[in-house]
Amino acid sequence: MGRDNDSYQQAFILVGFSDRPQLEVILFAFVLVFYILALVGNSAIIFLSIMDTRLHTPMYFFLGNLSFLDLCFTTSIVPQLLWNLWGPEKTITYHGCVAQLYIYMVLGSTECVLLAVMSYDRYVAVCRPLHYTVVMHPHLCLRLVIVSWFCGFLNSFVMCPQTMQLSRCGRRKVDHFLCEMPALIAMSCEDTMLVEAFAFVLGVALLLVPLSLILISYGMISATVLRIKSAAGCKKAFNTCSSHLTVVSLFYGTIIYMYLQPANSYSQDQGKFLTLFYTIVTPSVNPLIYTLRNKDVKGAMRKLLRGEKEDREA
Numbered sequence: 001m002g003r004d005n006d007s008y009q010q011a012f013i014l015v016g017f018s019d020r021p022q023l024e025v026i027l028f029a030f031v032l033v034f035y036i037l038a039l040v041g042n043s044a045i046i047f048l049s050i051m052d053t054r055l056h057t058p059m060y061f062f063l064g065n066l067s068f069l070d071l072c073f074t075t076s077i078v079p080q081l082l083w084n085l086w087g088p089e090k091t092i093t094y095h096g097c098v099a100q101l102y103i104y105m106v107l108g109s110t111e112c113v114l115l116a117v118m119s120y121d122r123y124v125a126v127c128r129p130l131h132y133t134v135v136m137h138p139h140l141c142l143r144l145v146i147v148s149w150f151c152g153f154l155n156s157f158v159m160c161p162q163t164m165q166l167s168r169c170g171r172r173k174v175d176h177f178l179c180e181m182p183a184l185i186a187m188s189c190e191d192t193m194l195v196e197a198f199a200f201v202l203g204v205a206l207l208l209v210p211l212s213l214i215l216i217s218y219g220m221i222s223a224t225v226l227r228i229k230s231a232a233g234c235k236k237a238f239n240t241c242s243s244h245l246t247v248v249s250l251f252y253g254t255i256i257y258m259y260l261q262p263a264n265s266y267s268q269d270q271g272k273f274l275t276l277f278y279t280i281v282t283p284s285v286n287p288l289i290y291t292l293r294n295k296d297v298k299g300a301m302r303k304l305l306r307g308e309k310e311d312r313e314a
Contacts, residue, residue: 041287042067052300070283097179110152116210123217
């Protein structure tokens, strides 16, 4: 597996805030609350997008996929995190660390590309409304989701082996809550310049390229909205895009700061809090962002609740 193979098979110690037990208690409650919100909110969106025929559109197909990603994203991290925060031992097995890193990288990279796909969907909806159903046909939507997943798997299967094969000279302490790539690279006792260069190139490809496509899409959307003379039309276009733009800002802002800054300027404590933000907080608030201003989702929820009430009365 690598040069210091014996140390590879040992469990890793996730130190996190192990020197501050009071902070760990607060963190445990914080993570648990947001994890429950993520589970409930994203599961509700997936369920509604499947059950309500009015939501069988490209927009909600992509939204259901995003919720599925967020659900898997948090579940791949939070149970182990809660276990370590609650118990006296802050360890994760070598194979558990590898699995966490692979899954985490696949899902995070897939979400980066999927958010760009969703911006294209919003561009077609606002800028080419008469051709929307022709352009965004089900086969194209499915292919775009498959491409997103392919990019996620490609990034993970390129970067994870390089990260795990770095020589650590017996070092087992990961100064983080989870097996995240920057923290694992920082453990290495050898020159990591080549791995960091690969990470930067793939970061540009999977972060800056999709973000550029998102900005181009919203630039075209803005130009179209400015030409709309109807106030109702402008409001509808704004409501269509504002939720997605908010999610993009939250997700990309933290990810770019984490993965595209120079390694010598990486702050471990900042990295920990930012990781908590985009792996736990963002997936928890995404369902709220998408549903608070969305009449279709709120209508589907009311219909579901009304139907359950009528069943109980019957």
